Every structure is written in C-alpha cells, then in structure tokens.
Amino acid sequence: MDWLVTGVAVVATVVPVALTEPLAWWAVALVVLASAPVLWLRRWPVPVGALVGIAVSVLAILHLPPLVPAGPLVAVYEIAANGTRLVRLVSVAVTLVGTLTSLVLPGEHDTETYRYLAAAYVAAYALGTSTRARRAQAVVVEERARAAAAAERARIARELHDIVTHSVGMMIVQAEAGPLLVRAEPGRAEAVFDTIADTGRAAVVQLRQSVGALRSAGVADIPALVDGTGLVVDLACDGAPRPVPPEVDVTAYRVVQESLTNTVRHAGATAVRVRLGWTEHALDIDVIDNGRGPAGTRPGFGLIGMRERVTACGGTLATGPGPEGGFAVRASLPLGRP
Numbered sequence: 001m002d003w004l005v006t007g008v009a010v011v012a013t014v015v016p017v018a019l020t021e022p023l024a025w026w027a028v029a030l031v032v033l034a035s036a037p038v039l040w041l042r043r044w045p046v047p048v049g050a051l052v053g054i055a056v057s058v059l060a061i062l063h064l065p066p067l068v069p070a071g072p073l074v075a076v077y078e079i080a081a082n083g084t085r086l087v088r089l090v091s092v093a094v095t096l097v098g099t100l101t102s103l104v105l106p107g108e109h110d111t112e113t114y115r116y117l118a119a120a121y122v123a124a125y126a127l128g129t130s131t132r133a134r135r136a137q138a139v140v141v142e143e144r145a146r147a148a149a150a151a152e153r154a155r156i157a158r159e160l161h162d163i164v165t166h167s168v169g170m171m172i173v174q175a176e177a178g179p180l181l182v183r184a185e186p187g188r189a190e191a192v193f194d195t196i197a198d199t200g201r202a203a204v205v206q207l208r209q210s211v212g213a214l215r216s217a218g219v220a221d222i223p224a225l226v227d228g229t230g231l232v233v234d235l236a237c238d239g240a241p242r243p244v245p246p247e248v249d250v251t252a253y254r255v256v257q258e259s260l261t262n263t264v265r266h267a268g269a270t271a272v273r274v275r276l277g278w279t280e281h282a283l284d285i286d287v288i289d290n291g292r293g294p295a296g297t298r299p300g301f302g303l304i305g306m307r308e309r310v311t312a313c314g315g316t317l318a319t320g321p322g323p324e325g326g327f328a329v330r331a332s333l334p335l336g337r338p
Contacts, residue, residue, distance in 0.1 A: 006039040009070040016068055027062070030055050035071040041078050046087060049075035053095065069117070073124040080128025081135075095121060147312075151305060167203035171196050218249035219283070222256050222276070229260050232271040239278030248333045251313050252276075252283055258306045259287035259329040267291025267327055282315075285331040288322040
C-alpha cells in the first residue's frame with residue numbers, strides 16, 4: 001500500500017509538470033522530492049511532511065505550473081490520522097503558513113487557486129481525522145467485547161457452581177434415602193433412583209452447555225450445541241454462510257447457547273426453532289420456543305449478558321413473545337463488507 005500511494009503521488013506531481021515544458025535538472029529533482037519521500041511517511045511523518053512541503057513551496061514560488069501538491073496532501077492525511085495532538089496543531093499551522101507564502105511571494109492572486117488548495121488540504125485532514133476516529137471506535141468496541149467476555153466467564157463460573165452444588169446435593173439426599181426405602185417401600189425406592197438418574201442427566205446437559213461457552217466456539221459449533229438440549233430442535237439456515245469476524249463468531253454461538261439454556265431451564269418448552277439468516281452485511285439469529293412465554297418474567301443476568309455482548313459487536317438484540325406463543329430471541333450481528 002505504501003508503494004502504491006507513493007507511485008500515485010509521484011505520477012500526480014511529476015506528470016502535469018513534465019508535460020508543460022522541458023525543465024532543468026534541479027526542477028525535476030524538486031518535483032520528485034515533493035512526492036517520492038511519502039514512501040517513508042509512516043516511519044518519519046513529521047520530517048517527510050516538512051520535506052515534501054518545502055519542496056512544493058519552493059516549486060510554487062518559482063512559478064512552475066501546473067503543480068499538484070500530492071505529497072503534502074498525503075502527509076497531511078497521515079499526520080491527521082496518526083499524529084499526536086501537538087503534532088497535528090503544529091502541522092496545520094506550518095501548512096497554512098507555507099501555502100500562503102508560496103502563493104503570496106510569486107504574486108499569485110487567483111482566488112480559485114486559494115479555494116482549490118484550501119479544499120484539498122481540508123479534505124485530506126478530514127479524511128485523516130475520520131480514520132483516527134474509526135480506529136478509536138474500534139478500540140472501544142474491542143475493549144467492550146473483552147469486558148463482556150470477562151463478565152460472561154465470571155457468570156458461567158457462578159452457573160457451574162450452582163449447577164454442581166444443587167444437582168449433586170439433590171443426588172446425595174436421594175441416595176441417602178434410597179437404602180432405607182429399598183427395605184421399607186421398594187416401590188418408592190425405584191422412583192428415588194429414577195430421580196437421581198434424571199437429576200444427573202439434567203446436570204450433565206447444563207454443564208455441557210455452560211462449559212461450551214468457555215471455549216472458542218462459533219457458528220460452526222451451533223449444530224452440535226442444539227443436539228445436546230434434549231428438546232425437539234428445528235435448525236434452519238437461510239442464505240450462504242460466509243467468514244465472520246472472531247468476536248461475531250463467538251457472540252453468535254453465545255446467543256444461541258444462552259437462549260437454549262433459558263428455554264431448558266425456564267420456558268417449560270418441548271420444541272425450539274433456531275434460524276440463522278445470512279445477508280450481505282449481517283447474520284440474523286432467531287431462537288423461538290413453544291414454552292410459556294415472557295409473561296410475568298423479568299430479564300435475568302443471562303439476557304443482560306447476552307445483550308451486552310451483542311451490543312459490543314455493534315449488533316442489536318430483541319426479546320419477547322414469539323409469533324405463535326413462547327419466547328423469542330432475535331439478534332442481528334454485523335459482518336462488515338463482503
């Protein structure tokens with residue numbers, strides 16, 4: 001990319017000047033000096049910016065038209081995008097002084113030239129500022145995603161503790177009562193052992209779902225996830241799957257995982273429908289069960305954590321009653337440009 005930008009800057013600067021009239025060697029050297037050094041702009045933005053700016057100013061003072069200040073424009077963009085606040089302020093001041101000097105000394109009074117240069121430099125600085133803002137926003141989103149992931153891990157750890165202590169505690173109580181019932185009431189003893197088995201199986205399902213969120217699972221793992229719920233699951237995929245950013249990949253899995261966990265624990269459902277809709281710019285996820293619906297319920301930590309994770313990716317999350325009853329979770333996660 002640096003070589004490409006440098007090539008465009010050199011062509012844009014050299015060709016218009018070279019087509020006007022034969023130039024002395026020193027003029028040709030100045031024209032090249034006004035553009036070629038941008039190759040090293042990322043490494044030394046201030047020295048390179050000063051060098052190409054001085055070269056363009058000297059050429060303008062010597063009145064060698066037509067002159068396109070491609071090198072200084074690229075330098076202004078780079079400094080606006082990556083320079084510190086002090087460097088940006090100094091660069092704006094120096095650029096302003098240098099441009100005015102190069103116009104006043106040769107006696108240039110064409111207001112069209114002033115407008116052209118002002119618009120060009122303002123546009124270059126605005127593009128650099130926009131790039132810096134997008135980079136800062138990306139850092140914020142990444143930090144939020146990491147914070148949401150850490151909060152999710154802490155929540156999952158609490159869930160694991162609750163699952164183990166509750167399920168194992170029930171199994172211990174039932175197991176201790178079993179030998180007494182075997183001798184006194186054999187019929188009830190059989191029911192006790194069935195309860196122990198059911199409790200153990202339910203704990204295994206919940207542990208598998210919770211632990212699944214601790215690894216780097218993604219969209220490709222969703223079919224295996226839905227197979228372990230014990231529900232009748234209708235998994236549908238609309239559109240052509242495509243590569244997704246890592247944070248979106250994990251978030252998509254987490255949305256389905258948390259939705260299914262809530263369905264198993266709270267919905268009293270027997271079936272659930274999971275849909276993955278691939279569009280040009282987003283992955284839409286629908287998880288709809290046939291349970292009792294959201295009436296009289298309040299959002300728990302699972303839905304709150306899910307919303308935080310989706311928001312951190314730049315997506316949206318909606319929850320509420322399904323179109324035919326039950327509870328519905330709908331998420332839309334951005335995929336960026338194809």
